[in-house]
Amino acid sequence: MRNKDLLTIARKKFTSRLIVGTGKYKNMPECAKAIKISGAEIVTVAVRRVNISDRSKPILMDYIDPKKITYLPNTAGCFSSEEALRTLRLARVIGGWKLVKLEVLGDRKNLFPDMIETLKSTEVLTKEGFKVMVYCNDDPLIARRLEDVGACAIMPLAAPIGSGLGIQNKLNIRIIRQQTKLPLIIDAGLGEASDASMAMEMGCDGVLINTAIAKAKNPFQMAEAMKYAVIAGRKSFLSGRIEKNIFGGASSPKKGII
Amino acid sequence: MKEKIKIKIKVNGKTLSIEQNSTIVKLIKKLDIPLNKVAIELNKKIIDKKKLKKITLNNKDNLEIVHFIGGG
Numbered sequence: 001m002r003n004k005d006l007l008t009i010a011r012k013k014f015t016s017r018l019i020v021g022t023g024k025y026k027n028m029p030e031c032a033k034a035i036k037i038s039g040a041e042i043v044t045v046a047v048r049r050v051n052i053s054d055r056s057k058p059i060l061m062d063y064i065d066p067k068k069i070t071y072l073p074n075t076a077g078c079f080s081s082e083e084a085l086r087t088l089r090l091a092r093v094i095g096g097w098k099l100v101k102l103e104v105l106g107d108r109k110n111l112f113p114d115m116i117e118t119l120k121s122t123e124v125l126t127k128e129g130f131k132v133m134v135y136c137n138d139d140p141l142i143a144r145r146l147e148d149v150g151a152c153a154i155m156p157l158a159a160p161i162g163s164g165l166g167i168q169n170k171l172n173i174r175i176i177r178q179q180t181k182l183p184l185i186i187d188a189g190l191g192e193a194s195d196a197s198m199a200m201e202m203g204c205d206g207v208l209i210n211t212a213i214a215k216a217k218n219p220f221q222m223a224e225a226m227k228y229a230v231i232a233g234r235k236s237f238l239s240g241r242i243e244k245n246i247f248g249g250a251s252s253p254k255k256g257i258i
Numbered sequence: 259m260k261e262k263i264k265i266k267i268k269v270n271g272k273t274l275s276i277e278q279n280s281t282i283v284k285l286i287k288k289l290d291i292p293l294n295k296v297a298i299e300l301n302k303k304i305i306d307k308k309k310l311k312k313i314t315l316n317n318k319d320n321l322e323i324v325h326f327i328g329g330g
Contacts, residue, residue: 021330031328046329047297049270049322055290060326076329086302090324093297093304161330188330210330 005238007206009183010099010131010152012070014041017200018230019072019185021210022060025219032063034213038223042070044101044208046077047087047094066095072133074101079114081121088125100125101155101187103135111161111188115142119149126150135187138172140179147182154182155208158199159189162211166195170202177203193222193229200233201241265317276315283310286323296325 007014020040025031035043043064051057064071073091075084081104088100102121106114113136125132126149133153134146143154156176159165166189167173177184186199187208196207209226216222263278269285276285282305286293298305299322305313315321 022328023330025328028328044330045326047324048327048329050291050296050325052270052272052289052291052323059292059295060328061295071326073326074329089304090297090299090322091326093307094295094324094326208330 005234007183009042009133012099014070015039016041016227016230017206017234018196018226019044019206019208020213020223021208022064023076023210024214028058028060028063030219031214034219034223035064035069037220037227038213039227040069042072044072044074044210046074047091070099071095071097072099072101073097075103077105078103079105079117081117081124084117084121085124088130089128092130098129099131099133099152101133101135113137113157115139119145122146122151123149133183133185138169138176140172140175143176144179147180151182153185153205154180155185155187157188158186158195161188162215163189164191164212165189166191167198167202173199173202173204193225196226196229197233197236200230201237203237206230265315267315267317267319267321269321270323278317279314281311282313282315282321285315285321286310289323291323296323298323 007017016039018038018040019042020035020038021044022031075087078084078087084102084104091097104114104117104121105111115137122132122134131152133155134151135155136142138156146154158167183205185206185208186204190196190209191212199207207230213219213222213226264275265278266273266275301320
């Protein structure tokens, strides 16, 4: 049967709704294997200096083929609009990437995004032809502003990056879901499979996970768990759940009781 | 034999001594860097990879060569 429930971002279609980060793994083979198991079709990548003194270090592109998996260059580690723009302009030169993840941080401890710098950057990048998926706070007003300046996906945090706390503000995520038709992807802070399912059951279009998989004791098993959690959550959302009721309702018929 | 003049440039924060009038493409080859997997910035300006053969390096030039690594 053909899968018609596709994730569309900037007119590109994807079967998997799980986006996976490629950081924090023990090594490249582990990262590549976890991605394969997760079924992810989009992976985030960082832009960094080439090590010119030791050329024996493995290269990400040798392990994850950008022709098969969509690379989503990010601006991790950038604390200003200027840094973020520089990073993504460089990323575009590497392989012509226009679909990018913008992330401008504002605080080194909690890694919350600086939304003023983020908003500014989104506007500039969009005008330059980038398709910008934006890491943001779970603030409906900011989400609307991002949409106004041309973001192609809204990616609010569930909790601080790498915290594994799961969705902290369900209400705000629900409001953002109601107000936008853009792809809504929960980015950062998920810890376990049920967190991913919850995001999908709330009607989000996808989730972005890195630490929860990479730092799990068994990253391969967690990659698989996340894959199915996203599928389960999505199907549950699409199925139309039952009404909540404070009283019980027997599942077996009363007729014929002995 | 005439001795070749050397200049000093910075590549990814490290000082390198190279021959005067070297092109960027020559340096990239010398450093064994796969050109199709990197982006290059010369004095904070992104370089069009097609023009690398034509650009010669000058003393105190600052090159940044970046690529993709794992990240979230």
